[in-house]
Amino acid sequence: MPRDGGPPPARLETPFGPMPNSEQERAVEEQYRELLIEAQREDFEDFDQDRLLRRVSTDDLGRPVVMLIGGVLSPDVEELERAFLYVVKTLDGVVDRPYVVVYCHTHVNWLSPSLYSFIQSCHTSLPRKYRKNLTQLYVVHATLTFRTLMNFATAFVSSKFFHKIEYIERLGELSYVTGLPAAQLQRLFPYSIQRYEAELHGVTPLRLFGTPLEVLADHLGVDTDGCSQVPEPIVRLVNALSDLDSLKTRRLFFLQSDSAPLYSVVRELEEGVMLPDMDEVCAVAVAFKLFLNSLPEPLLTFNAFTTLERLKDEHSPYVPREVLSGAVRQLLMDAPPINFGTVKFLLGLLSRVANCARFNEMSIKKLAEVFAPAFFRPADMTPEASDVIQVANEAMAVLLADQRSLLADVEISMRSGEGRETAEGERRHRSRAKERKRETSADARRTRDSEAGVINRDVSAVSVKTEYIETVLSHIDAFRRQLVDYARDLRSLISTGDSLAEFADMTAAQMRQIEEELSRVRFPPAVEERVARHRRPLRDSSVSERVEGGVVTLADGKRVTEADLALSVHGLI
Template sequence: MEALTSSAMASSSDLEQLAEIELQKEEEEEHKCVTDAPSAPPISSSGSIPDSSHPYYDVARHGIIQVTGDDNYGRKLIVFSSCCLPPSHQLNHRRLLEYELPQIRYTALPLWSDVTSCLCCRYLKLTLDQYVEMDYILVYFHHGLRSINKPSLKWLREAYGEFDRKYKKNLKALFVVHPTNFIRIVWNIFKPLISHKFGKKLMYVNFLDELRDHLNFEQLSVPPEVLRHDAKLRAAQKGGPRPSARTPPPRPPLPTQQFGVSLQYIREKNRETVIPPVMRQTVSYLKVKGLRTEGLFRRSAQVQLIKDIQKLYNLGKPVNFDDYDDVHVPAVILKTFLRELPEPLLTFRVYSQVQEILNIQSSLRVSRCQQIVESLPEHQFIVVKFLLCFLHMVSQESIFNKMSPSNLACVFGVNLVWPRDGSISLTALTPINIFTELLIEHFHAVFKSRCPPGQETP
């Protein structure tokens, strides 16, 4: 770390040289501890592999980038895993060079690492373009970045410049997991280019458990190599691995509990209504005051405020959203309620059926959506219909709120259905979004009845 301190006064070229030396040291240390040959980049936990016709198949198939739902406060979770970056022999160089890469020009044949990085950059932008209009957070798993798969620092500068303000403005936090001297030196190199405001969004995370303080860890798609590395770091700590804290036995939920309990539990405790109180109150408020709010459901809210409102609901105390003077607050509360259900609103059972929606002829997809939702248990069907009726109403005001069925699907898809393991690969996200978009856009055909504005129960 002394080298890091003295490097603050060093030139950019000196810092780059120091970064290269640190990366080589880290690789040498890792090789000392590993006797087996390095494994291939892991497939995402869902096991879903993109079709070979995907325009960025060479990148997408490695699972480098994952969108894994929302965090606890309504912000999209995007994960970038360095260990999934492939080595050169796994890529078709000629095919890479055939890609059209706007805004990137070369005067000579680029190095493999630069071409790969350009593809990753374009693919990352393609992914972010679906979500940058809403608040999001980025989790960067640094372990696995090696000489064979790292981009040049020169290219990193150019790539940073290519990500314009829209990508940076709504990024609320950047978590760098398992940082090393290399990443800290690189940060020093980039300091002159990065605004103070953006710099405050960076958070170093030394162990995976520390992420639990900031987001829903169970939703993350963590590569096995990163899990093994984390375990190794803990074991190497002075005095051996840290003893895990004893988890107290779970308390039984309160009779008034709303968050983190099943629909059935809420129904049993609130027999006067089929619709959970949180859903009824947030939807009622947003129908009156939020339908024409631009970017509805795209924005997050103050973390502590959301916690306080959740506590009020769980204690059975009244919540008056007029007190907060912000329609994004009930919008986040609604998403949070859906996300914290032990089982998704559309149930685990339909996940595989939703994943198959792309295999169905376009003209038959609406009918298939109808079959899927009609197969739900009665209580689930009623609540789903109630929510989708409202989302359809929101989409009807898209000229004002900019929330088309497609935009709403990007927000709500992962909050309506997810697999039992809790993580969703980027590839698995596409059919989920398409399915949700169909439910919203073709609400009347799917649910076979009208739900007039203001009518809260189907």
């Protein structure tokens, strides 16, 4: 208090309002320590799976960048309180120095009366370091409601705080904030947000069912359970099937689903909506199988089935188990990294299902029959390929039964350099893809030739060159014929009255020889079609006007064609 008994000095202002006194700060710190202890005891596995809050990168100034996805929360007060504890637990080690927050407001529509008071209580419960060290707040896809709410927040937040807010309309604008490449940045956002932005800007969203695994991983790959770049839809389906009640469902993957709940699950996946806790788990199980079987290429690539075909031929009628085990191990080593990570993640679920076989009656043998097509599938189902299905089922059973040792062997080999390097595996995968594309194109050509009655024959370099030269000469002869026809029709334009031969400085005999030669030429069908398409009837009274344009009268009364006028303007005549 001042000695003259006047009013106390004004409290210092911070960007978030008046600076609290020491007693208030101590009370807030003590309350925060209690919150932190409570948060450490809480299980936040659901928030981890939903990627509610996480540190994603460091910006150019060395500040940690934290991303908060608001759309995964509901306005339920209890869930918001748990989310607040989760924020405390996650950010406690981050906010001791300057940091940046990216808040994604997509699909958030909170108009609950209690929300405003909840945000205010959170603000007053956090120690000063949260406010002081926050250097920038980027808000993605902010709605009018959110901006209005921020205006109301001025009642307890200093106006200086709003200088730290920057609104972001496109996800790509965050590249300079996070320091991440656009492709890697895209994977940080759930599919629902990516789909929302695509529709917002008139772009066709990515389809999930029937899209290649590598495309899904590029756009929606997430790191989970020690597996890298697993497509988000697969993660969501696996999480929906991983609770104990679902795992114990009798005949889980043999059940059939009614169309309505199945369509509901598929629609929610395609729209990026979070899968609800459904009573009809069979709909999720059917959608899970449908998603895997709709991949254009099986999880272990088409090379896996080709390997099994070779083993069947070499060891007919029965392929020994140790041979299958070695082949499966090598297939895992040869699989692209994205495929290997996804396979490892899926095997975790199937292992948990098999462990509950006493309840769900899904033994390893039955699981192998259900999921073998998703891992081992031929490019074309021929009668010969159908004979290998039993071998594929046995290989799948080996993979399920020995997954722990197989995966461990592959990962040890990768780390020690005995397995394939990532780049080499990708190169071989691309090479196989190109080879399959060439084979597909060749098959398509053979089919077209067969339908057209063309007899396939061995083609030599000489025949190819000869055919090429003949085709070129045919085009040249076609051009000569058209040129002669065109020139003959221009005879009326030759002011000297000379014949075409005389005008071309040729004898009449030479001109007749050329015309007879061209009349005998028989062009290939493709050339004939082009000649017919481009040929124009020129023998009519309007040929002069069509060639040289209309006649115009100049200022001096002279009448000239448009072509002559254009040529004279450019100094050509």
